[in-house]
Amino acid sequence: MSTPRPLPSPPGLPEPLTAPEPFLSREAEVGLRQRIADLEALYTATVQLSATLDWEKLMDQIITLAVQLGRADYASLFQRDEYSDTLFIVRAHNLSNDLVGRTRLQRGEGMVGWVAQHREPLLLVGPIADDQYPKAFPKPHLIGSSICAPLLTPALDNVPAKLVGVLTVSRRVDTPLLTQDNLQLIAAFCTYAGAVLQNAQTYKRAQRTALQSQHLIEVSQRLAESLDTEVVLQSILSKAVELLQCQAGSLLLVDEVTNELIFKVVAGPASEQLLNKRLPPGVGIVGTVAQTGKPLIINDAKGDPRHYAEIDQKTSLVTQSLLCVPLINQERIIGVLEMMNKLDGTLFDSSDCDLLTAFAIQSAIALGNAKLYSDLKRSFAETVRIIANAVEARDAYTAGHTNRVTAVAIAIARELGWSRKQIEILEIGALVHDIGKIGMPDRILHKPEDLTPEEYTQMKQHPIVGAQMLKGVEGLKEVLPYILYHQERYDGKGYPFGLAGKAIPIEGRLLAVADTFDAMTSNRPYRDGFAIEHAIAEIQNYRGTQFDPEIVDALLRVYRKGILHQLVENHEST
Numbered sequence: 263m264s265t266p267r268p269l270p271s272p273p274g275l276p277e278p279l280t281a282p283e284p285f286l287s288r289e290a291e292v293g294l295r296q297r298i299a300d301l302e303a304l305y306t307a308t309v310q311l312s313a314t315l316d317w318e319k320l321m322d323q324i325i326t327l328a329v330q331l332g333r334a335d336y337a338s339l340f341q342r343d344e345y346s347d348t349l350f351i352v353r354a355h356n357l358s359n360d361l362v363g364r365t366r367l368q369r370g371e372g373m374v375g376w377v378a379q380h381r382e383p384l385l386l387v388g389p390i391a392d393d394q395y396p397k398a399f400p401k402p403h404l405i406g407s408s409i410c411a412p413l414l415t416p417a418l419d420n421v422p423a424k425l426v427g428v429l430t431v432s433r434r435v436d437t438p439l440l441t442q443d444n445l446q447l448i449a450a451f452c453t454y455a456g457a458v459l460q461n462a463q464t465y466k467r468a469q470r471t472a473l474q475s476q477h478l479i480e481v482s483q484r485l486a487e488s489l490d491t492e493v494v495l496q497s498i499l500s501k502a503v504e505l506l507q508c509q510a511g512s513l514l515l516v517d518e519v520t521n522e523l524i525f526k527v528v529a530g531p532a533s534e535q536l537l538n539k540r541l542p543p544g545v546g547i548v549g550t551v552a553q554t555g556k557p558l559i560i561n562d563a564k565g566d567p568r569h570y571a572e573i574d575q576k577t578s579l580v581t582q583s584l585l586c587v588p589l590i591n592q593e594r595i596i597g598v599l600e601m602m603n604k605l606d607g608t609l610f611d612s613s614d615c616d617l618l619t620a621f622a623i624q625s626a627i628a629l630g631n632a633k634l635y636s637d638l639k640r641s642f643a644e645t646v647r648i649i650a651n652a653v654e655a656r657d658a659y660t661a662g663h664t665n666r667v668t669a670v671a672i673a674i675a676r677e678l679g680w681s682r683k684q685i686e687i688l689e690i691g692a693l694v695h696d697i698g699k700i701g702m703p704d705r706i707l708h709k710p711e712d713l714t715p716e717e718y719t720q721m722k723q724h725p726i727v728g729a730q731m732l733k734g735v736e737g738l739k740e741v742l743p744y745i746l747y748h749q750e751r752y753d754g755k756g757y758p759f760g761l762a763g764k765a766i767p768i769e770g771r772l773l774a775v776a777d778t779f780d781a782m783t784s785n786r787p788y789r790d791g792f793a794i795e796h797a798i799a800e801i802q803n804y805r806g807t808q809f810d811p812e813i814v815d816a817l818l819r820v821y822r823k824g825i826l827h828q829l830v831e832n833h834e835s836t
Contacts, residue, residue, distance in 0.1 A: 297443060304451055307331060311458045315465040324429065324455050325353040332409060332440065332448055334431035340367070340374055341427040349378055349428060373410050374428045381425065383411035383449040387439055406435035409445050411452040415460040418704055426459050464700060465731065490682070494632040498625040499527045502599060505621060506614055509603035510579055512536060513589075514548055516597055523548055523598065530602070531579045546570030547586050548598045555595050557587040557619055561609040563602075585610040587622045591630040599625065639686075646693045663780060668692035669829045670817075671776035677816040678772075688769070691744025695773055698728025698745065722757040725749055743769035748777055753807045771810040775801065775817055778809070783830060794826055 307327040314320060321339060329337045337355040342348075349367045351357070369379040373395050377384050387407045410430045417423040429452050433440055495513055503511040510530025514523040521543040528536045544553055547568050551558055563569045563581040581602050589597040599622050604610065647665075671692045675685050699707060702724055706717050713721060728745040732738045747761065747770025754762030756774075782797040792800070798821050805814040820826055 301447075304331060304447055307451060308454045311455060315462045317459075317462045317466050320455075320459060320462050321353050324459075325355055328429055328431050328448065328451065329355050331451055332431035332444055333433070333437075335434045335437065336405065336430075336432040338362075338365075338430045339427060340378075340429070342378070342425050349374060352427070373408070374430060377410045377412050377428050378425055381412045381414060381423070383409065383445055383452070385409055385440060385442065385445045404434050405432045406437065407440040408432040409440050409448050411445075411449045413452050413456040413459060416457050419708065423456075424460075426456055426463075429455070461701075491629070491632040491636055494628050495527045498599070498628065499529055502601060502618065502621060502625075503529050506585070506601050506610075506618060507605045508601040509605055511599070511601045512548075514541070514552075514598045514600070515589075516552060516595060523552055526597075541570065547584060548600055551586045551588050551598050551600075552595055555588050555590060557585070557615050559610045559612075559615055560584040560586070583609050585614055585618055587615070587619050589622050589626040589629065591626040596626060596629060646690050649694055649697060663784065664693050664696065666780045666784070666829070667695070667773070667776050669832075670779055670820075670826070671773055673820045673825050673829065674772055674776060674813060674816045677820050678812075687740045688744070688772075690738075691741035691769060692773060692776070694728070694732070694741065695744045695748050695777070696724065696728070697731060698724035698726065700731070701727040722749070726758050743767040744773050746770065748773040750774065751808045752810050755808075766810075772813050775809050775813045779817065779826075794821070794830060798826075 307330070310327065311320065311323055314323070321341075325337055325339045328334065328339075335356060338351050338357055339353040340349040341352040343350060347369065349369075351362045351365050354362045367375045367378075369375050373384060373386060373390065376395050385407070386409075408430060409432075410428060412428055413426040414423040415426060429448070431440070431448060499511050499513045502508075502513075508530075510528075512525055512529070513527040515526050516522075517524055517540070520540075523541040523543075523545075525536045525539045525541075528534075541549055543549060547558055547560055547563075547566065547570070549570075550568055560566050560569065561583045563584050564571075569581065569584075579602070583604065584600060584602050586598060586600040588595050589599055599618065601610070601614075601618065604614075668689055671688055672685055675688050680688070702721060706713060706721055709717070725746050725748065729742050732742065732745070746758075747767050750756035750759065750761045750766045750770050751774070752763060752766070752771065754760050756766075761770075778801060779797055782800060783791045783794060785791045798818065801809060801814055801817065805811050817826075
């Protein structure tokens with residue numbers, strides 16, 4: 263069978279069209295395929311960077327991935343020194359150790375300094391222009407082209423982007439030149455790397471702060487309960503009275519500002535009248551001892567002009583004999599210990615004085631340790647508050663939230679009869695319960711309207727994120743339940759685990775009530791805070807469903823005592 267011939271075109275019509283030429287030339291197709299491969303490589307690189315928050319590992323990954331993305335022969339990663347505002351090489355590929363060690367640039371110096379100053383990526387092919395890049399190192403003859411790009415942290419609301427470092431990649435003269443496509447690829451990689459480094463830096467700072475907090479907690483745990491200042495003071499006086507078998511005694515501390523002596527602990531008939539009373543500097547026998555630092559035995563108190571008779575006149579105590587010794591810590595007089603009237607009627611003698619002086623030496627050491635313990639606790643609390651403030655700084659709408667929640671939670675815990683140690687742990691846990699929000703994107707934290715299901719799912723991970731940040735800190739193990747479980751509900755409809763009833767640790771059940779109370783009574787951009795009575799009624803409505811009945815009942819008792827109104831008023835006035 264013969265092949266049919268094509269029919270001729272009708273008169274006036276063009277001849278049939280021939281087959282079209284390919285849409286892309288071979289060269290363009292190769293370029294497109296390479297572009298797709300580069301984008302895939304960029305995606306893979308960003309995934310790898312997301313896999314760690316370890317600063318040192320990230321540095322290694324950035325330089326390795328940059329070499330791969332740019333198919334580079336040389337590369338260097340400069341980090342910005344925040345104190346001197348200079349740039350130095352922290353990682354390099356195919357550069358000599360001598361060059362890496364001696365390279366330190368100011369902003370504006372050379373190609374790297376220009377990029378750091380202008381915060382723009384740069385493609386350099388050919389010789390370096392000294393007038394454009396002053397103090398630039400001469401480009402080695404082996405290098406044919408280079409790319410230099412800044413690593414910047416993402417710009418946040420009212421917080422401009424910050425320069426973290428600069429990345430350079432270069433190719434030899436005998437290889438294809440770097441192009442604008444390569445520049446865009448490396449610049450995009452640096453944009454993501456800057457964000458990842460910021461997260462790593464935030465995590466590193468939080469981790470460092472947590473380690474510092476761990477140290478403070480471990481120190482406080484090593485110190486026994488008796489190292490609480492008030493307990494130590496009571497113990498010193500009671501043991502001294504018992505040691506010398508006296509009718510009465512008092513322990514006075516020096517006010518470091520006014521130099522007055524304050525009756526901190528008193529035993530015997532005059533205890534209630536003297537407690538917290540102040541004596542002017544140098545007044546009385548105790549004032550003399552505080553000024554001279556020497557012990558005094560006075561066996562005829564009435565006949566001694568230094569005796570502060572006003573105390574006897576205002577109390578039922580009649581001072582007959584008195585032994586007074588200084589409390590000295592690190593060559594500084596911190597207080598005075600005085601004993602009055604031996605029970606057997608005998609007078610104080612030198613052996614009594616020696617015994618009380620020796621006891622005072624140990625007591626002063628104990629007080630010094632107690633003060634150190636108190637200072638450490640205060641420093642630790644301030645460190646924790648810094649963490650809490652860092653979390654709240656990302657969301658202006660919740661400013662003061664952690665402090666208010668902490669105050670309410672402590673009031674509930676006291677109503678439940680928790681121990682001092684439990685309350686101290688509660689205070690720490692309440693302050694950092696939202697630390698996981700550090701890992702939440704600003705677009706979610708700052709969103710004024712309702713979150714989408716996807717955004718809400720991401721937001722529900724913040725308890726886990728917070729616990730993961732602190733789980734390696736041995737001394738903070740006891741606060742993790744406050745972070746992990748404060749969003750759980752008594753009926754099992756909470757997150758992140760959906761626990762129910764008593765399966766939720768008591769820390770989470772208590773903090774959930776305090777957290778909700780503050781959320782309801784605080785002003786938000788979309789509504790004013792509820793009155794305390796309204797909030798209490800709402801929480802009571804969900805007793806046994808959303809909230810633990812026992813915790814709600816404790817909150818109600820706190821409310822009826824007027825404590826909640828006082829707490830709210832205190833925070834409104836600050």
